[in-house]
Amino acid sequence: MAEVVHAPAKTDGIDLDYVRTLMAHFEPEDWQEGQELILSALQEINEHFGYVSVEAAEIVAERLGTTINRIYGLLTFYADFRTQPRGKHFMLMCHGMSCYVMGSQKLVQEMADKYGISDGGTTAGGELTIQVVNGCLGACNQSPVVKLDDDYHGRLTTESFNELVQRVIAETAQEQ
Amino acid sequence: MAQPTSDLPRLTSQKAFDEFRARAIEKWEAIWNGKKTVVSIGIGSSSIPVGALDVMAAFERIADKENLHVRKTGVDGADWTDVQVRVKRPGEPAVVYANVVPSDAKGIIDGKHRGKIIGVEGDQPFDGIQPLDTHPFYKYQQRIVLQDVGVIDPDSIEEAIARGAYMGLYRALFELTPEEVIAEVTTANVRGRGGAGFPAGIKWESGRKARVTPKFVTCNSHEGEPNVYKDRRIHEGDPHRVLEGILIACVAVGAERGYNYVGGEYPLAIQRFRKAVDDATALGLVGRDMLGSGKNVAFRLRTGGGAYVCGEGSAMMYSIMGVRGQPRTKPPRSVEEGLWKRPTVANNTETLSNMRDIVVKGGEWYAQFGTEKSKGTKLMTVQGPMKTMGLVEVPMGINFKTLIDEVWGGMRDGYTFKGIQTGGVSAGPLRYEQLDVPVDFDSLTPLGGMLGSGGFVVFDETVCAVDFARYLTAFNRVESCSKCVPCARGNPALVETVDRIRFGRGSQRDLPLLERTSKHVIELSLCGLGQVAPMPLLGMMQQYPEEFQAHIDGVCPCGVCPVSAEATVEALAAD
Numbered sequence: 062m063a064e065v066v067h068a069p070a071k072t073d074g075i076d077l078d079y080v081r082t083l084m085a086h087f088e089p090e091d092w093q094e095g096q097e098l099i100l101s102a103l104q105e106i107n108e109h110f111g112y113v114s115v116e117a118a119e120i121v122a123e124r125l126g127t128t129i130n131r132i133y134g135l136l137t138f139y140a141d142f143r144t145q146p147r148g149k150h151f152m153l154m155c156h157g158m159s160c161y162v163m164g165s166q167k168l169v170q171e172m173a174d175k176y177g178i179s180d181g182g183t184t185a186g187g188e189l190t191i192q193v194v195n196g197c198l199g200a201c202n203q204s205p206v207v208k209l210d211d212d213y214h215g216r217l218t219t220e221s222f223n224e225l226v227q228r229v230i231a232e233t234a235q236e237q
Numbered sequence: 238m239a240q241p242t243s244d245l246p247r248l249t250s251q252k253a254f255d256e257f258r259a260r261a262i263e264k265w266e267a268i269w270n271g272k273k274t275v276v277s278i279g280i281g282s283s284s285i286p287v288g289a290l291d292v293m294a295a296f297e298r299i300a301d302k303e304n305l306h307v308r309k310t311g312v313d314g315a316d317w318t319d320v321q322v323r324v325k326r327p328g329e330p331a332v333v334y335a336n337v338v339p340s341d342a343k344g345i346i347d348g349k350h351r352g353k354i355i356g357v358e359g360d361q362p363f364d365g366i367q368p369l370d371t372h373p374f375y376k377y378q379q380r381i382v383l384q385d386v387g388v389i390d391p392d393s394i395e396e397a398i399a400r401g402a403y404m405g406l407y408r409a410l411f412e413l414t415p416e417e418v419i420a421e422v423t424t425a426n427v428r429g430r431g432g433a434g435f436p437a438g439i440k441w442e443s444g445r446k447a448r449v450t451p452k453f454v455t456c457n458s459h460e461g462e463p464n465v466y467k468d469r470r471i472h473e474g475d476p477h478r479v480l481e482g483i484l485i486a487c488v489a490v491g492a493e494r495g496y497n498y499v500g501g502e503y504p505l506a507i508q509r510f511r512k513a514v515d516d517a518t519a520l521g522l523v524g525r526d527m528l529g530s531g532k533n534v535a536f537r538l539r540t541g542g543g544a545y546v547c548g549e550g551s552a553m554m555y556s557i558m559g560v561r562g563q564p565r566t567k568p569p570r571s572v573e574e575g576l577w578k579r580p581t582v583a584n585n586t587e588t589l590s591n592m593r594d595i596v597v598k599g600g601e602w603y604a605q606f607g608t609e610k611s612k613g614t615k616l617m618t619v620q621g622p623m624k625t626m627g628l629v630e631v632p633m634g635i636n637f638k639t640l641i642d643e644v645w646g647g648m649r650d651g652y653t654f655k656g657i658q659t660g661g662v663s664a665g666p667l668r669y670e671q672l673d674v675p676v677d678f679d680s681l682t683p684l685g686g687m688l689g690s691g692g693f694v695v696f697d698e699t700v701c702a703v704d705f706a707r708y709l710t711a712f713n714r715v716e717s718c719s720k721c722v723p724c725a726r727g728n729p730a731l732v733e734t735v736d737r738i739r740f741g742r743g744s745q746r747d748l749p750l751l752e753r754t755s756k757h758v759i760e761l762s763l764c765g766l767g768q769v770a771p772m773p774l775l776g777m778m779q780q781y782p783e784e785f786q787a788h789i790d791g792v793c794p795c796g797v798c799p800v801s802a803e804a805t806v807e808a809l810a811a812d
């Protein structure tokens with residue numbers, strides 16, 4: 062379902078002390094609840110840092126009484142997890158049915174043709190990571206929609222989409 | 238991030254709740270009968286993208302000067318009106334404005350922007366404005382689940398209680414026996430809203446009778462389908478209704494703990510629901526000795542990770558247990574062996590959201606809505622180029638054409654209707670001529686369609702049937718959990734064959750091949766995902782055979798498919 066992980070991911074950008082503090086808040090009553098909390102813990106780390114590194118996963122495994130293998134089984138099954146750092150910006154591209162019938166396929170194609178990336182990919186300069194969402198972002202009246210960091214952009218055409226992507230890439234490159 | 242309301246008292250008796258409720262009603266009335274103009278702004282996942290928070294800020298900036306009470310509500314379902322603002326001046330009914338932008342704020346208060354008015358609350362015209370309920374989008378609605386969505390502030394447990402929240406739980410705790418609660422649900426004959434339509438009363442009855450303990454209740458709010466957005470809207474607009482439904486189910490079946498499993502993609506739904514749980518726990522509605530009744534129900538919220546298959550009942554339970562969400566063979570059914578191998582009643586969010594009214598007003602009352610075999614109302618959403626699109630709650634059995642042409646206002650200018658995909662990724666499309674049918678659990682199936690969870694997708698002439706079929710099949714291919722071979726290998730084979738046709742390399746033999754492969758996948762797959770995965774493709778082939786033929790002859794009539802392009806590996810991988 063998701064990418065296969067061959068080599069351990071690096072831990073750049075993940076403050077392991079923060080992960081430890083976070084994990085201290087997970088206080089399962091019993092073994093069962095500990096198991097139930099594994100996904101929640103990984104979700105929090107993924108959300109905060111944009112991905113889950115091996116070291117972070119090890120901390121979770123130790124705290125909740127499981128193994129790193131089991132955790133990688135989860136990370137590769139659930140589509141929302143990433144095991145590699147994100148680019149500077151992150152874009153969810155809605156590919157739900159509303160967005161599909163209103164043209165999101167063209168935008169996904171555009172990313173592949175012009176920027177050489179598909180679902181989960183990051184632009185060569187590390188400016189932008191995209192995730193193609195198979196569900197619906199809930200803003201169908203604005204289809205096709207993308208969510209760039211915290212902002213939504215709707216009723217996109219190939220032109221306005223390209224403008225958006227190029228602006229992000231240019232601005233990020235300038236900052237760096 | 239919302240904080241739980243800190244000054245909530247812990248209510249330890251029936252009387253304490255009665256008093257709290259009386260005060261909440263007083264406060265609610267005071268808002269509406271005060272000297273300030275009340276400005277209510279619909280804030281939710283559909284309106285935030287078009288600037289709802291900025292509109293709210295704009296009204297807040299002028300609130301002191303203009304003597305306004307500015308408040309947020311959920312989005313009432315009318316996505317086409319986002320950002321929707323309701324302005325209620327003292328002594329007048331609330332006037333409803335659509336598509337408000339921040340710069341309108343002052344003008345609206347000054348009585349300008351009348352062009353943006355779509356109606357007035359109540360059943361009487363006011364100042365030359367027609368009642369909102371005469372607007373086609375609202376006219377056919379019968380709001381039970383959505384009655385407070387767009388009315389209350391979803392972050393306020395007091396407003397919810399003033400409007401009747403937890404009265405169903407109250408009855409289940411103090412006035413009815415669990416058997417009587419289940420009897421009402423059985424009389425209501427409410428069928429599961431998650432897609433399969435299984436009667437909730439029968440499920441609860443089996444749950445009640447199960448002798449192994451502890452028992453659990455899980456609410457399925459995963460909603461990973463790409464074609465529907467109803468369950469998250471209930472969470473965003475009226476989270477207490479969902480929680481109350483879960484608690485009623487727990488009390489009725491004798492479960493010690495309730496769960497809600499929400500799709501991880503819906504941050505606002507999760508945020509508002511979490512606050513609802515915190516507030517209800519503070520009040521003593523959840524946990525030990527609920528309202529002093531001696532009954533205990535614990536509660537846990539769990540979130541999904543973006544795998545559609547986790548909506549399947551057994552997969553959802555595995556996901557809650559912290560493993561991969563892969564369905565298992567049945568029997569045993571979940572009510573015998575579910576979460577942690579204990580009896581578990583699993584219901585959809587919408588199913589459970591009906592419970593408050595069923596318990597308070599009775600099963601007979603509920604059964605007056607809908608048709609003989611499909612009782613009650615149904616939330617339905619539409620996607621695609623419709624004029625007045627959004628979420629509605631209509632009685633079961635509404636005519637499909639009425640829904641499309643009136644409720645959702647027909648096609649936007651410049652678009653021509655081609656078909657409507659029903660049942661999401663699990664059934665086929667219908668053509669316009671077929672739409673003179675009632676929409677309920679049973680009427681669409683003979684036509685090759687399905688009610689499913691009530692998410693319909695209208696597509697226009699620019700959408701190619703072959704490409705759409707590919708999209709739908711590819712969805713199931715990607716979302717297959719790969720546990721069983723017919724689904725894990727069959728769906729990729731279907732996609733490959735459709736791709737051959739899309740790239741203009743198809744032959745006459747491919748159509749029967751698709752049918753044969755589909756038959757294997759349908760008959761041999763383990764779970765509901767695989768068993769229906771080929772249905773959209775078969776439906777498209779049945780409804781638009783001429784388009785499949787055209788591709789085989791070398792043209793894509795819509796100009797979408799790369800019929801003459803080189804079929805490279807990269808091109809095939811881009812989906």
Ligand SMILES: Cc1cc2nc3c(=O)[nH]c(=O)nc-3n(C[C@H](O)[C@H](O)[C@H](O)COP(=O)(O)O)c2cc1C
Nearest residue numbers: 429430431457460461548549550584585588765766
């Ligand atoms: C692949 C698949 C996905 C499903 N997704 C959902 C879902 O997102 N939400 C839901 O309530 N039911 C979903 N279901 C149906 C559930 O298995 C189950 O029938 C339902 O939650 C029972 O609740 P109900 O009786 O109240 O409808 C799905 C089923 C399958 C096979």
Ligand code: SF4
Nearest residue numbers: 718720721724764767
């Ligand atoms: S039918 Fe598909 S989704 Fe269901 S168990 Fe088999 S492989 Fe998994």
Ligand code: FES
Nearest residue numbers: 155157160197200
């Ligand atoms: S399908 Fe894209 S926002 Fe709903």
